[in-house]
């Protein structure tokens with residue numbers, strides 16, 4: 001048995017010396033993968049168990065690991081827009097209460113970071129409908145999602161959401177656009193009664209405008225939050241936070257639709 005890569009596994013080759021990471025979808029490799037420190041035969045990768053060492057033809061060692069969605073978003077995703085960072089994305093998915101098989105609407109697709117997290121949770125039985133107005137972002141996001149075998153779960157509609165949404169009775173709606181307050185009325189229409197809408201904005205000015213607009217809509221249980229994550233050095237003798245941190249990513253607003 002053992003935990004070996006499959007034909008379409010996304011693997012991480014980790015260089016212990018330089019800490020450099022190579023993230024590769026095996027279905028895109030024909031015979032071998034080239035690194036600056038030599039070439040690795042694909043058959044050597046497929047016959048090596050995760051967690052063990054593979055060597056290049058020059059003898060350089062890489063640790064073979066399964067790539068995680070976090071590796072993918074932080075290291076492999078081609079960013080043409082701001083993205084939703086993993087710390088926020090995980091919480092957003094949890095607060096929207098999405099589960100395998102659900103139908104979820106998001107806008108816009110941006111670079112596809114949030115879409116990847118939704119698609120991973122929704123799985124083959126679920127559906128993510130992503131509304132995005134700019135073609136170049138759609139192309140890039142779908143390319144990104146394909147790298148992680150998640151593109152088939154996402155149905156993209158090129159549209160300005162000012163024109164509204166086609167679907168009804170969806171399980172969750174997530175809005176990450178510059179002026180979400182302009183589209184909240186349209187955004188809650190497709191949502192099932194009682195379900196949650198999530199909105200992400202980077203500034204407090206935008207939060208105020210969203211909250212003001214929410215007062216006119218059938219929404220209750222409104223909250224605003226931000227999440228802070230501080231990484232620490234891992235030396236057990238000198239345990240302390242890293243010198244720099246990403247101090248702000250976004251404000252998150254959640255509310256539930258009522259129908260009385």
Ligand SMILES: C[S@@+](CC[C@H](N)C(=O)[O-])C[C@H]1O[C@@H](n2cnc3c(N)ncnc32)[C@H](O)[C@@H]1O
Nearest residue numbers: 083084108110111112113114132133160161177
């Ligand atoms: C910050 S990005 C979204 C990032 C994305 N959530 C991610 O994690 O990669 C905002 C996106 O919303 C799109 N957008 C802005 N206003 C829109 C509108 N009115 N209708 C559709 N898409 C819109 C932009 O083109 C852009 O791609």
